[in-house]
Amino acid sequence: MSAEKELRVRPIRNGTVIDRILAGQAMNVLKILGIKGAYSDVVTMAMNVPSKALGQKDIVKIENRELEEKELDKISLISTGATINIIRDFEVADKYQVELPEIVESMVKCINPNCISNTKEPVTSKFEVKKDPVQLRCIYCENIITENIAEHLL
Amino acid sequence: MRFERRHIISMKDFTRDEMEYVLDRAAKLEPLARGGRSDLLAGKILALLFYEPSTRTRMSFETAMLRLGGNVLNLGSKEATSIVKGETLADMIRVVSTYSDAIVQRHPSEGSALMAAEFSSVPIINGGDGAGHHPTQTLLDLYTIRKESHLDNLDIAIVGDLKYGRTVHSLTYALSLYGANITLVSPPQLKMPDQIKADLKARGARVRETENLEETLDCIDVLYMTRIQKERFPDPTEYKKVAGAYKITTGHLGNVRDSMIIMHPLPRVYEIDSSVDTSSHARYFEQSFYGVPIRMALLTIVMGVGV
The missing domain is CATH 3.40.50.1370 (Aspartate/ornithine carbamoyltransferase)
Structure with missing residues (x-):
């Protein structure tokens, strides 16, 4: 078991391990973190890893990077149960689950093309967040996003 | 306040x-x-x-x-x-x-x-x-219903474009706070969105849906007509068929309650025949006032x- 684990997930000295990502969402997590192709540090991604609690999960490890609050909020929208492990000098310095914010601002584009937040007006998008399942309700036009939230991330 | x-x-x-x-x-x-x-x-x-x-x-x-x-x-x-x-x-x-x-x-x-x-x-x-x-429209609709009929224990049929009509969504929301008995009458392609219906029921309204206008007429206090917009129908023949099926004439008023009132946010196009204007049921011009x-x-x- 441990040999298999080591093969899949090599320990890192400093950085972040995002664990328990909803299976299939790892690529979207990379997109949220702006990692598309050329990137200077080591990034490891594992998809559909067997998990006792989830059946299957994805894992993303990024060396030499700790995440910003906005990035964590975005990850929570697409994978509410994801856990963040901050690694410093090979030790887990901090570990917590991402938390869904009550309001998200300037993170998601409204699906309604006729919404005021999709015009040249000086307003940014703003959504109320509901849990179980995640629903985003635009505070301007009241349209609700329930599916494929990753596609609408700004 | x-x-x-x-x-x-x-x-x-x-x-x-x-x-x-x-x-x-x-x-x-x-x-x-x-x-x-x-x-x-x-x-x-x-x-x-x-x-x-x-x-x-x-x-x-x-x-x-x-x-x-x-x-x-x-x-x-x-x-x-x-x-x-x-x-x-x-x-x-x-x-x-x-x-x-x-x-x-x-x-x-x-x-x-x-x-x-x-x-x-x-x-x-x-x-x-x-x-x-369009909240001021809803408030004037409520005022009309309260003055010309009654808001408590109201039986109301709302007819026409229930999918896109903003006045209808706001009005049904307000009526749900009075526990109204709401009949939604529309062609299948213009039915009220499920989410709005679920919200109405959760707030205490009784909601029923039908495509048949005539079967609802004799058991309501208020008939609220709305315009069905031509642009909602890609096929003009289909529009004509639907517009014809949701039109009120004096011929429909034989068995309605004496106190039943007819409302419309205006402008109307074909939904209410002008012969209805002089009937004791018409209230759409008062509503506008x-x-x-x-x-x-x-x-x-x-x-x-x-x-």
């Missing part, structure tokens, strides 16, 4: 007590709306920013203001303003709110009234934001003037 300097954006901002407060004030002001003269709003200025065509909403706000002794600033045609130069709504609101004591706005984008409220230093009254809200006392009430409330 804390209304002074409050924005009027959506019916969802109102409790039932607040709605009744507005309706009661409108009832007090109705004699003035019928041709009286008052100086309640003397020295006050109302700005009308209509980015889309409007007849009843714009003119009834103007009438309300003038009958109460106030003045009106009108945006006029878009071509004559800085909108053609590309000025944003936000900038327009910032500027106009320094000229006036309240602003009535109609704009084609959903959420525009809420955004305007964020930039305005005076109350914004939403006169329609795209397919979003009630927009004046309702808007008088709202103007005095947001400008903080007692009656």
Whole structure:
């Protein structure tokens, strides 16, 4: 078991391990973190890893990077149960689950093309967040996003 | 009731007590709306920013203001303003709110009234934001129902475009606070969205759906007709068929309750035959007039003037 684990997930000295990502969402997590192709540090991604609690999960490890609050909020929208492990000098310095914010601002584009937040007006998008399942309700036009939230991330 | 300097954006901002407060004030002001003269709003200025065509909403706000002794600033045609130069709504609101004591706005984008409220230093009254809200229409509908019929234990049929019609969504929301018995009558392609129906039921309304207008007519207190827009139908033949099936004529009125009233937010196209206009059931022109006392009430409330 441990040999298999080591093969899949090599320990890192400093950085972040995002664990328990909803299976299939790892690529979207990379997109949220702006990692598309050329990137200077080591990034490891594992998809559909067997998990006792989830059946299957994805894992993303990024060396030499700790995440910003906005990035964590975005990850929570697409994978509410994801856990963040901050690694410093090979030790887990901090570990917590991402938390869904009550309001998200300037993170998601409204699906309604006729919404005021999709015009040249000086307003940014703003959504109320509901849990179980995640629903985003635009505070301007009241349209609700329930599916494929990753596609609408700004 | 804390209304002074409050924005009027959506019916969802109102409790039932607040709605009744507005309706009661409108009832007090109705004699003035019928041709009286008052100086309640003397020295006050109302700005009308209509980015889309409007007849009843714009003119009834103007009438309300003038009958109460106030003045009106009108945006006029878009071509004559800085909108053609590309000025944003936000900038327009910032500027106009320094000229006036309240602003009535109609704009084609959903959420525009809420955004305007964020930039305005005076109350914004939403006169329609795209397919979003039109709260003053709902308040005048409630006023009409309360005055010409009754709000408690109401049996109402709402007919026509229940999918896109903003007035219908706001009205059914308000009626749900009174536990109304609502029959939704529409062709299948224009049915009310499931989410709105679920919300109505959760708030205590009884909701039934049918495609058949005639079967509902003899057991209702209010028949609320709406316009079915041609552009909703890709096939013109289909439109004609549907428009014909949801048209009221005097021939339909034989077995209805004596007290049943017919309402329509206007403008109508084919939905109500002109022969119905002289029947004892027609109330759509009175309904249109009630927009004046309702808007008088709202103007005095947001400008903080007692009656």
